[in-house]
Amino acid sequence: xxxxxxxxxxxxxxxxxxxxxxxxxxxxxxxxxxxxxxxxxxxxxxxxxxxxxxxxxxxxxxxxxxxxxxxxxxxxxxxxxxxxxxxxxxxxxxxxxxxxxxxxxxxxxxxxxxxxxxxxxxxxxxxxxxxxxxxxx
Numbered sequence: 577x578x579x580x581x582x583x584x585x586x587x588x589x590x591x592x593x594x595x596x597x598x599x600x601x602x603x604x605x606x607x608x609x610x611x612x613x614x615x616x617x618x619x620x621x622x623x624x625x626x627x628x629x630x631x632x633x634x635x636x637x638x639x640x641x642x643x644x645x646x647x648x649x650x651x652x653x654x655x656x657x658x659x660x661x662x663x664x665x666x667x668x669x670x671x672x673x674x675x676x677x678x679x680x681x682x683x684x685x686x687x688x689x690x691x692x693x694x695x696x697x698x699x700x701x702x703x704x705x706x707x708x709x710x711x712x713x
Contacts, residue, residue: 592702600641603634604694628683631690638693645700650693658685 642650662685665678 590704592704594645594702596641596644597697597700600638600645600697603638603641604690604697606630631686635686638690647700654689658682658689661685 639651639654642648662678662682665681669675669678
């Protein structure tokens with residue numbers, strides 16, 4: 577039993593440092609509500625609008641980080657999943673009372689895209705096997 581415990585303790589896995597992945601992770605895990613004083617939580621509508629504005633403003637930087645991480649599939653998926661439906665809804669509903677839906681579709685698809693990106697970005701960390709083998713010898 578003691579040998580098994582020692583083996584499990586030695587198998588702690590470290591990951592290679594990647595500044596682009598760390599920046600992307602900090603953007604995807606940013607929560608505006610934890611950064612504000614609790615007295616401002618009365619203005620939940622303003623907080624939601626500020627969160628949406630921050631997401632839209634920071635998204636070109638997210639695309640840049642994806643480019644630096646060589647995640648070209650995610651960039652192509654962005655244009656297919658977010659841009660194409662938004663443009664389609666915008667022109668389809670241009671002169672109707674449903675035009676606000678076209679504008680909101682961008683936020684909906686962008687939110688789903690960022691959620692999927694957040695779920696998968698943790699799997700992109702590369703294990704540092706060199707440190708593991710150095711510890712064993």
